[in-house]
Amino acid sequence: MAGRPRGVDDAAILRATADVVGRVGPAGLTLAAVAREVGVVPGTLMQRFGSKRGLLLALAERAAESAEADARTSPERLRREHGSALAALTALLVESMEPMKTPQTYANHLAFFCLDLGEPDFHAHALTVHRAERRAVEELLTAAVAAGELRAGTDVRPLARSVQAMSSGAGLVWALDREGTLARRMRQEIDEVLARHVAAPVPADQEES
Numbered sequence: 001m002a003g004r005p006r007g008v009d010d011a012a013i014l015r016a017t018a019d020v021v022g023r024v025g026p027a028g029l030t031l032a033a034v035a036r037e038v039g040v041v042p043g044t045l046m047q048r049f050g051s052k053r054g055l056l057l058a059l060a061e062r063a064a065e066s067a068e069a070d071a072r073t074s075p076e077r078l079r080r081e082h083g084s085a086l087a088a089l090t091a092l093l094v095e096s097m098e099p100m101k102t103p104q105t106y107a108n109h110l111a112f113f114c115l116d117l118g119e120p121d122f123h124a125h126a127l128t129v130h131r132a133e134r135r136a137v138e139e140l141l142t143a144a145v146a147a148g149e150l151r152a153g154t155d156v157r158p159l160a161r162s163v164q165a166m167s168s169g170a171g172l173v174w175a176l177d178r179e180g181t182l183a184r185r186m187r188q189e190i191d192e193v194l195a196r197h198v199a200a201p202v203p204a205d206q207e208e209s
Helices: 010-028 031-038 042-049 052-082 085-096 103-118 120-146 156-177 182-197
Strands: none
Touching: 010 031, 010 042, 010 052, 010 103, 031 042, 031 052, 042 052, 052 085, 052 103, 052 120, 085 120, 085 156, 085 182, 103 120, 103 156, 120 156, 156 182
């Protein structure tokens, strides 16, 4: 397409857009700031995305596509890496918050989420992200039941809803009280949500020899 500089693809521009959102929020983002980040002129972004809103909408769409891809591959990958479905679940949720290393960055991404809630086009992509994460959480909880990490008969669907609600709330509370890191807070809260569902260890004298 005319006007597209070689070596700068949409993926690089959208990564830069996410970085700028994290620093200044969607209200403070400008095409000029993103253009400087990737080494192009603002006119290139206008040609490619049409406007600031078009750029942010493209970012939301890419996030939805990535979430659906991750929901298909991340549960199995994380189980291999961590050797446990529950450890994989914790890693999944901590990874999802990885860009939000400071309360200010969290606040800026939260502002973008509020944009998602307020506009139908953005909301559709945010809902896709939410549902994709829910599938991944349910898959890992189901695997944890099958592996004996969670009690037999645990109803994973309502538990998955609780886990997702905790994930959202933990970030907000952490951004307010600013105690420790977000990753540590997430791990603590996940442990608390799952505590009453975790299977009791088998006493050593009852284990099969």
